[in-house]
Amino acid sequence: MAEAIIKSFKSQEAWRHWLAKNQDMQEGIWLQVFKVNSGIESIKITEALDEALCFGWIDGQRKGYDEQSYLQKYTPRRAQSIWSKRNIGIVGKLIADGKMMPRGYVEIEKAKTDGRWARAYDSHTTMQDAEDLLQELAKDKEAETFYQSLSKTNKFAINFRLQTAKKPETRAKRLREILTNLQLKRM
Secondary structure (H helix, E strand, O other): OOOOOOEEEHHHHOOOOOOOOHHHOOEEEEEEEOOOOHHHOOOOHHHHHHHHHHHEEEEEEEEEEEEOOEEEEEEEEEOOOOOEHHHHHHHHHHHOOOOHHHHHHHHHHHHHHHHOOOOEOOOOOOOOHHHHHHHHHHHOOOHHHHHHOOHHHHHHHHHHHHOOOOOOOOOOOOOOHHHHHHHOOOO
């Protein structure tokens, strides 16, 4: 697979136009987004995600690039790519606004058909501690204390693993592994 190119766009419209022409580019693109204080006209990251979702693409890794900008990876959504509840909400608005494109609708239908839509995960800001995790932690005060000392990012990672399990037995196995790690005070 070819290496993804780096491109920047001054506007949401320019990004949408590029996606319309390049939506089949499997390697995706590193979108260069300029920081507000750079003084360089640039698409906003929220606008970029909106347009990507319209064309069945998804955001991925983000990394620094230089003093004035960062890179955000965008690729066509893969076959088993999980959905976030946040992105489901965004596509609902995009549909209502008449912005979704055929490929975006195809990805939504695939996710609804294979169950990924119903299994969408919460975002960092809305993720709650899993009830079964809390019940197990209540039985082990040391593990519970260690869990409470973790950063919000680490707690999200733990709850994400539980929330994205497809089968009850997978979730139970992950919960056992998480509890063991918490008892050993490791992540």
